[in-house]
Amino acid sequence: MYAESGARVWDSSKVPWSIRRDSSTPLHVQFRHLLLGMIERGDVRSGQPLPTERELADRYRVSLAPVRQAVLDLVREGLLYRVRGQGTFLRERPNIERVSVLSSFSKSMRARGFDVEIHILRQEAVRPPSYVAEALRMTERRVLRFERLALIDSEPLALLASFLSLRTFPGLTVDERSGNSLYDVLEDQFGIIPVHAEMVVEMAPCSTRQSGLFSLPPGSPLLLVEGTTFDEHDTPVEYFRVFYRSDRIRLRFDTHRSAEDVIQLAQNRERRRKEGMGKQAEQP
Secondary structure (H helix, E strand, C coil), X not given: CCCCCCCCCCCHHHCCCCCCCCCCCCHHHHHHHHHHHHHHHCCCCECCECCCHHHHHHHHXXXXXXXXXXXXXXXXXXXXXXXXXXXXXXXXXXXXXXXXXXXXXXXXHHHCCXXXXXXXXXXXXXXXXXXXXXXXXXXXXXXXXXXXXXXXXXXXXXXXXXXXXXXXXXCCCCCHHHCXXXXXXXXXXXXXXXXXXXXXXXXXXCCHHHHHHHCCCCCCEEEEEEEEEECCCCCEEEEEEXXXXXXXXXXXXXXXXXXXXXXXXXXXXXXHHHHHHHHHHHCC
C-alpha cells in the first residue's frame, strides 16, 4: 500500500471500491469493514501508519466524519492506536502467556525473544487480607507482599503481586532486575519449588492506580489471574494476583489427564458397561 522508502505513497489501485452511498449500511460501518479487510489481507502491518483520514475521505469522495468514526471505533476496540503527530497504527498481536507452566513471567517472555524489564514497586510486610491468610493456611499477622511491574519491549503489560509467609521465608528479598526471579530465590535460598497451582481467571476493571501504571483509561478491561501455588507436599507457597493488559496478552491453557485418571476413567466405563449388561440379563 505504501512505498518502502521516502514519503508515504498511497497506492489507490489496491483499494477495493466497497463504499456504497445507496446502501442502508451507514458509511462509518462500511469504512470499518474496509479497514478490517485491509488489516486481514495484510495491507497494513503492525507499526505501519494507516492512510490518513483525509486520504481515505478523498479516495472515496466522502466527508471526514464517517472515516473518523470508523477509525475511532477500531481505536476503542484496541485494534488500532494513535500517536500524536505521527498517525494511526495497527496494534501488534497480543503476546501469549502460558499459565499452565510454573515459571516466572519474565523468564517465559525472555524465552520468546522479548526484551523484559522488571520494576519493583513494593517489597514490604503487610497485614494479610483474609482471603490470603486462608489460602496460605496461616495465622501470622504479617506477610511479605512483593509487587512488580513487567515491561515487555518497553511497554507495561503485567502487574504481578505475590504474598508469602514471613515465617516460612525469613529474610526473603528478591531483585528480579538482576535476572533472578522469585521462584529462583525460593529454590536457591529455601529449597522450595512450586510444582502446581490452583487459579481462577476473570476480567477486572483497571483501577485509577493501575491506569497510571499501564497508561490505560480507568475502567479499561484487564485480565486477572489469581490463585495459590503449592510445593510437592501440597503445602501453600505463594498467593498471587497478576493483572495483564487484555489488549496485549492472551492466556493459553494446556489441559491433560494424568495416566491414573485415564486408567480410572477406563475402569469406571468398563464397570458401568458390565452393570448395564447385568441389568439387561435380569430382565424377563
